[in-house]
Amino acid sequence: MLVALSTFVMAAAGGCGHQSEGPGDSRAGGAGASPSAASASPGILPPPDAIPGTFTVRQKIVAHSAHGSGSFEAVLQKEPGKLTLLGFTPYGARAFLLEQSAAAGVKLTSYIPRQLPFSPDFILMDIHRVLDAWLGPPPTADGERGGTVRDEVVRERWTGGHLASRTFAAANDPSRVTTTVNYQGVTAVGLPVKVSIANARFGYDLTIETLAM
Amino acid sequence: MVVAKADSPAKNEAKNEAMMTALLARFAKAPGIFARYKEEKHIALLQAPLVNEGTIHFAPPGRLARHTTKPIASSLVIDDKKVTFGGAEGSESMDLGTNPVARAFVDSFVMLLAGNRAGLERYFTIKFTAARGPKAAPDGWHLVLIPRTSPMDKVIKEMTLDGNGLEIREMVVRESSGDWTRTVFSAVDTNHPYDAAEQARVFRVQK
Numbered sequence: 001m002l003v004a005l006s007t008f009v010m011a012a013a014g015g016c017g018h019q020s021e022g023p024g025d026s027r028a029g030g031a032g033a034s035p036s037a038a039s040a041s042p043g044i045l046p047p048p049d050a051i052p053g054t055f056t057v058r059q060k061i062v063a064h065s066a067h068g069s070g071s072f073e074a075v076l077q078k079e080p081g082k083l084t085l086l087g088f089t090p091y092g093a094r095a096f097l098l099e100q101s102a103a104a105g106v107k108l109t110s111y112i113p114r115q116l117p118f119s120p121d122f123i124l125m126d127i128h129r130v131l132d133a134w135l136g137p138p139p140t141a142d143g144e145r146g147g148t149v150r151d152e153v154v155r156e157r158w159t160g161g162h163l164a165s166r167t168f169a170a171a172n173d174p175s176r177v178t179t180t181v182n183y184q185g186v187t188a189v190g191l192p193v194k195v196s197i198a199n200a201r202f203g204y205d206l207t208i209e210t211l212a213m
Numbered sequence: 214m215v216v217a218k219a220d221s222p223a224k225n226e227a228k229n230e231a232m233m234t235a236l237l238a239r240f241a242k243a244p245g246i247f248a249r250y251k252e253e254k255h256i257a258l259l260q261a262p263l264v265n266e267g268t269i270h271f272a273p274p275g276r277l278a279r280h281t282t283k284p285i286a287s288s289l290v291i292d293d294k295k296v297t298f299g300g301a302e303g304s305e306s307m308d309l310g311t312n313p314v315a316r317a318f319v320d321s322f323v324m325l326l327a328g329n330r331a332g333l334e335r336y337f338t339i340k341f342t343a344a345r346g347p348k349a350a351p352d353g354w355h356l357v358l359i360p361r362t363s364p365m366d367k368v369i370k371e372m373t374l375d376g377n378g379l380e381i382r383e384m385v386v387r388e389s390s391g392d393w394t395r396t397v398f399s400a401v402d403t404n405h406p407y408d409a410a411e412q413a414r415v416f417r418v419q420k
Contacts, residue, residue: 056259058263069302071300075259077258077259084258086256091315092263093368209285212283213261213264213284
């Protein structure tokens, strides 16, 4: 999903500044969208507070898929009851603002004259897959653990007291992993320094690096 | 007690006009400019500012490069009508003519450094004041640029620059959204000629 998002952000280079707001779903089938993604659903989004803590972090996202590749900078902010992702153009201007709040749901604001080619719920789901405490608090010992959450089987590997990897598979086909997340390092706010996400369902890879503000 | 007699508004205006004309003429003769910068971008909905550091290079009449070194390396290079941006993952170019806001923003900075008053006046209402008061630097100045053309006037509320002679010390850009960016310049060299080898090295995306 973020591959198409990077295309969306890079499109800002050729557009003029404006602002439009839309409801949570703004599928338009634009460049970089997976045909299957346009009609798919990411499932039920966990609430913002499924992500523990509060933080504001700056991130660089690099995305690759068969449709292309790209990168952009964003800020991810978690406050009680609210998750915010603010994406930037290559000039550092606002490209889009994606907000999920317990009170108002999902809201996407675009500052560039393009429609996001898929539901923004997919982006939020990727963030939740990486940062939610899917299987509860950290285990007391390193090793592997797993469990079923809603309709997915979640498996985790912990080393050195930190989450090293996490996989997701459909509960009715647990041998086929749909999403793999790998974690490297830990920042001062407890978030991973670097995350890689491989989404086999939609065929994209992401690398997310957390930077100093 | 001696009370200094204040200049009349008309006299002050004449002084400001003369100083601005002289300053732009000096900019027009500068062989090139180098500076380090630290930028703080304050976004209304974020709880902490974004901080970037790097270097700025200008070679007249219109080559400008901004290389960000922290927190992550990236480059923005403007060469007449084309802007190229990128970093370690690669680079992309665009025709500035396709983005009027970017064009106006880039032009304003380039036109100031090139001493192009007519160009500045095309895009902005200009308010220039000489620094005054006992602690004011002798060549100190304050410049306010207020966009007068659409769509830039919808995005940017005003740009203010402070300097001393050719040395631009600080720039603040206030956006209509409430976001604002403060850039502080240091190690400013306003007499920096870029020879062909240095131009080839500096005015390209750094990988």
